[in-house]
Amino acid sequence: MCIDVQSLSISIDKKTLLDAVDLTIRPNELTILIGPNGAGKSTLLKACSGDMSPTYGEILINQKPIHSFSSAKLAKTRAVMTQSYEMGFGFTVIEIVSMGCFTYEEQVSQHQKREIIRDVMNFMEIAHLSERNFMTLSGGEQQRTQLARVLAQLWLPYEQEEARYLFLDEPTSSLDVFHQYHVLSLAKELTKRNIGVLAVVHDLSLAASFADQLVLINNGEIITKGVPENVLQRSHLANVYGIKAEYFHHSVGAKPSVLMDRKQ
Numbered sequence: 001m002c003i004d005v006q007s008l009s010i011s012i013d014k015k016t017l018l019d020a021v022d023l024t025i026r027p028n029e030l031t032i033l034i035g036p037n038g039a040g041k042s043t044l045l046k047a048c049s050g051d052m053s054p055t056y057g058e059i060l061i062n063q064k065p066i067h068s069f070s071s072a073k074l075a076k077t078r079a080v081m082t083q084s085y086e087m088g089f090g091f092t093v094i095e096i097v098s099m100g101c102f103t104y105e106e107q108v109s110q111h112q113k114r115e116i117i118r119d120v121m122n123f124m125e126i127a128h129l130s131e132r133n134f135m136t137l138s139g140g141e142q143q144r145t146q147l148a149r150v151l152a153q154l155w156l157p158y159e160q161e162e163a164r165y166l167f168l169d170e171p172t173s174s175l176d177v178f179h180q181y182h183v184l185s186l187a188k189e190l191t192k193r194n195i196g197v198l199a200v201v202h203d204l205s206l207a208a209s210f211a212d213q214l215v216l217i218n219n220g221e222i223i224t225k226g227v228p229e230n231v232l233q234r235s236h237l238a239n240v241y242g243i244k245a246e247y248f249h250h251s252v253g254a255k256p257s258v259l260m261d262r263k264q
């Protein structure tokens with residue numbers, strides 16, 4: 001069980017967005033995509049979640065081609081948080097979170113759905129915002145609301161033993177330091193429920209602290225992938241970001257970090 005991306009290429013109007021990408025996204029792992037602006041991270045996330053079609057190559061979810069999934073089956077198999085929240089207009093927080101329950105069928109009672117909504121709102125610390133209009137929230141509050149919505153979609157264990165997946169495009173971009181760690185800790189926690197998580201994160205230290213698999217992308221290609229200490233080598237950081245920086249992990253209990261040289 002995994003998402004298997006094989007020789008994936010995507011081109012639009014003669015521009016190559018992704019070029020021969022191979023990647024495995026495993027349940028029980030947090031995979032983090034890093035890379036400069038315009039590298040192709042969101043495009044790869046959209047392709048893996050079924051929101052964008054390959055020009056070449058194949059994406060298998062749990063051994064089945066992604067294009068063979070009905071939209072209902074896809075919605076039960078994966079949840080997606082994108083960078084834009086076009087659906088927020090005119091809704092309260094609790095209404096938005098409730099939208100995450102659309103995949104649950106008759107066997108889930110209204111009472112159970114209310115419990116799911118309550119639990120995910122508590123989890124994301126937005127219960128006090130329940131009746132607020134989404135458009136009046138701060139950027140961080142909006143992000144936590146959208147996260148609660150996608151969590152609601154995957155909150156109940158799946159009846160079959162199929163792996164599921166969560167896609168998060170820059171889930172920490174508007175969050176303060178506490179909530180950045182909270183959200184990635186939560187993503188990591190979800191991997192223990194047979195869920196594979198793919199997230200785009202710009203902060204290299206944050207990515208290094210949480211990723212089981214780190215994937216460095218530039219110009220639509222995977223430059224390297226693996227454990228953070230191998231990916232975040234000085235030469236890779238220099239070539240891809242044009243920065244002088246070093247990966248540090250001082251002791252087992254401490255989080256790793258990527259430190260920039262004083263002189264660039």
Ligand SMILES: Nc1ncnc2c1ncn2[C@@H]1O[C@H](COP(=O)(O)OP(=O)(O)OP(=O)(O)O)[C@@H](O)[C@H]1O
Pocket residue numbers: 012015017035036037038039040041042043044
């Ligand atoms: N629909 C599209 N049509 C044409 N070009 C596109 C389209 N979508 C994305 N691109 C281009 O493809 C490249 C990769 O975009 P993508 O959004 O995947 O980058 P990213 O790594 O997520 O960047 P960022 O960190 O800035 O969010 C960019 O140059 C972008 O302008």
